[in-house]
Amino acid sequence: MNDITHDLRFSPLAADDETTVGQWLRLLADSAGDVPEAAPPCTADMTGSLRFPPPATKLEDWVVRHDGHGGRVVGALRLALPDGAGVARVDQLLVHPQLRRRGIGRALYERAADIAAGHGRSALAATVVEALPGGPARDPGPAAFAAAMGAERSAVPAGVHQWLDLGAHDPLADGVPAVPEGYSLVTWGTITPDEYAVRVSVLERSLGDESLGDEAFDEEQEVETSYAREFETMRVGRGRRAYHTGVVHDASGRLAGYTSVSKTTGNPEYALQGMTVVHRAHRGHRLGRLLKLANLEYVLRHEPGVRLIETANAEDNDAMIAVNAAMGFVPYDRWVFWAGAVGSGD
Incomplete structure (x- = not known):
């Protein structure tokens, strides 16, 4: 043309x-x-x-x-x-x-x-949507465009984009699983309570893989300047609402994991399943599944109009993809990373 x-x-x-x-x-x-x-x-x-x-x-x-x-x-x-x-x-x-x-x-x-x-x-990076085998068709144009610009597919694992249609599948049909002994659930809305703000920040930034005994990691942050507070500033400024469920390790009183679902003001039927993270010392108790189901119940109490929930996980995160599949999430497409070099600004 x-x-x-x-x-x-x-x-x-x-x-x-x-x-x-x-x-x-x-x-x-x-x-x-x-x-x-x-x-x-x-x-x-x-x-x-x-x-x-x-x-x-x-x-x-x-x-x-x-x-x-x-x-x-x-x-x-x-x-x-x-x-x-x-x-x-x-x-x-x-x-x-x-x-x-x-x-x-x-x-x-x-x-x-x-x-x-x-x-x-030194480089530009972007995410390109591609079709999954057996999934909905996706325009191949963006990938072709990226290649034409000299970009290359990244070695970073792609993201699997999944949707849950609550009209077709009810993950809560059997209720929320029992909380394992030694743990307790807590919930909060858009703003994280002060007592959890730093811990949420550490869990999110480290994906739960920081050393269990590294108390200094937590103490380096202040509540009001924590990553959680900075993220909330963006979320509130964009008119978004969020719902969180956390799991507390009773013996230590520390937050062992949490999950988040958020939504925009203008789309009452849609929600986004965001971060779900459990500290590595507390894995193996099916806490990720518990958190997601308990939080879904919490969301629907406050947002009964939600019908469609989307999420994404790295395609090598087999454990979380399996949790999502058990809840009824269906893979729709892949988010593939591309990168291309740029010249100097001299």
Whole structure:
């Protein structure tokens, strides 16, 4: 198709530019059919994301307009720049469905590479959705585009994207399993209680693999500056609600694991099953399954309209994928990591 890049104009996407933000939201809505099963874009969540980045991460948001289409936004780029990393992550590279394969995607990628180099990053990384054998068809275009840009598939294990349809399967039909002796369950909402905030941070950042006796790891953090509090700032700023269930080791009084489900303001039927982590010293008691089922019951008490829950796990995380499958989660596609080198910013 015809290349139309000579009429493109790039500009930063600012949260207080209501006209441009509105056009960006329309672009997101028009592109929602790329993954039909996904929740529709939530206005509060997306506009909030312009003001509240993830912890320890700078976001560069850009849009591109085309003079031949009324100067309207026809593409968008979000580049995430985690502190201390050598890689910039492409979280969004989007072209309006009616204007694809006309050079806009390449122009956005080149802009991303320039920004990354300017921030001293040596590579761009991105996640590409691919079909699973026997699963729903997925557009092969994104993977072909990444390869055309010189990127390569990463050796990092892909993520398996799973959905649970509560209308088709009830994981709570047999109730919540009994809590093993020596443990107790606790629940909390969007904001983690002070007594658990640091421990949640340590469990999440280490995936439960830090040394059991390493008390100094906990003491290095303050509650108000912990990762949990930083993440909550983003979550609240984006209008999200969350539900947590934790398991406490009674003898030590320490949080041994927890799980989280969150949801946006605008999609009452959809929820996201997030982190589930159990400290390595407490594995083997089926605490992961217990946490997920107990938390699902907790979620549905407060959000009875939820019908669809999505989650993802690294494809080599056999244990958690098995827990999800037992609950009725069905694999839909794979999230494959790609990376490409960028030039220096000199």
